[in-house]
Amino acid sequence: MSATRTPEYLLASSLLILLSACGGNSLQALPTLNGEKPVVVAHRGASGYLPEETYEAYVKAIDLGADAIEPDLVSTKDGILIARHDPNLAYSTDVDKHPEFAARKKTISVDGETQTGWFASDFTFAEIKTLGGISTDAERPQQYNGLYKIVSFQEIIDLVKAKSKETGRTIAVYPETKNPSYHRNLGLPLEDKLIDIINKAGWNDKSAPIYVQSFEPGSLKEMRKKGLNVKLVQLIDADDVDMKTGALTFAAPYDRPYDWALAGDKRLFSDMVTPAGLAEIKTYADGIGPWKRYIVSVKGTVGADGKLVDVNNDGKINETDATTLAPTSLISDAHKAGLLIHPYTFRNEKRRLAANYNGDPKAEYLQFFRLGVDGMFSDFADTALAARADYLKETGR
Secondary structure (H helix, E strand, C coil): CCCCCCHHHHHHHHHHHHHHHHCCCCCCCCCCCCCCCCEEEEECCCCCCCCCCEHHHHHHHHHHCCCEEECEEEECCCCCEEECCCCECCCCECHHHCHHHHHHCEEEEECCEEEEECEHHHCCHHHHCCCEECCCCCCCCCCCCCCCEECEHHHHHHHHHHHHHHHCCCCEECCEECCHHHHHHCCCCCHHHHHHHHHHHCCCCCCCCEEEEECCHHHHHHHHHCCCCCEEEEEECCCEECCCCCCEECCCCCCCCHHHHHHCCCCCHHHHHCHHHHHHHHCCCCEEEEEHHHCCCEECCECCCCCECCCCCCCCCCHHHCEECCCCCHHHHHHHCCCEECCECECCCHHHCCHHHCCCHHHHHHHHHHHCCCEEEECCHHHHHHHHHHHHHHCCC
């Protein structure tokens, strides 16, 4: 004799059949804020392969498949926003090879740090265009130094729009207001020009393919107040990691936002990652971009003499001599606050990989994807994308 099927049983059975047919019982939501796949941001373009923040580096990053490309924005003398990580052109261009600019070399303070070099604010955009970008990492290809030119933010937007149309995929731009207090004090504020360019691009809304980031809360708050409605991201820095303990260290100018330092605010960047700090960020931004060590730190081996041990005997103490610590709660804390989280910066060089990644950068990416980051900044977008593909395959996607 067969059992009687109740209406509730029949309804449940029908739902199970429907869910099975739709794949509903085979996929769990991804642990990101919105359940969407994490984005891969090409940090300064394809900077692992070509001189950073040049037109060619951005083209290569797009061709590698990056979801977004990141330019740091500084200002020229004539108020043009250009893609450079530092106002000091000595760090990433061949300006020292141009005798016509020798007399412009000087020593000044940038965010409290004394620097000697040539500074973008002393050059017109036309002059900047005569310089070539150089690799800032000696382990990376040097044969392209000086070959590729510096680009304006407008040129980057034009490139992204053209490439999005050509490829049929949406490519985002992720600009940073770099040293905004420094630029404001020079009479070359970044914010109004950035807003104007975004408005002219037709991108001033949350759904537009753009994120705007800054280490200085005041810059983000000003732009929000002035009507910028795009996704804003608060960057969170630190100076280093104490390899004996795994604790983050804080020393100027990487201890606090520089606008906080100018205002006498004694809080540190670390105050931003507390529940109260995240709640404050949520009042003016949509996400955070923390240094990855806020999520997974590393710790070395301390010998009987109290000194760090060169575990791999290469004559150096670096992250290859360390192992990762248990993840913090920052990802879940950020998500509880309703904030996206996009940590930085992921790189392929072995010296930058903890020992338990066994020299495989994909192992690091996979750890962070599994933890639920909403995106990440990488110098090697292709490696990040390959790791993401492996991660999505793990989840049945």
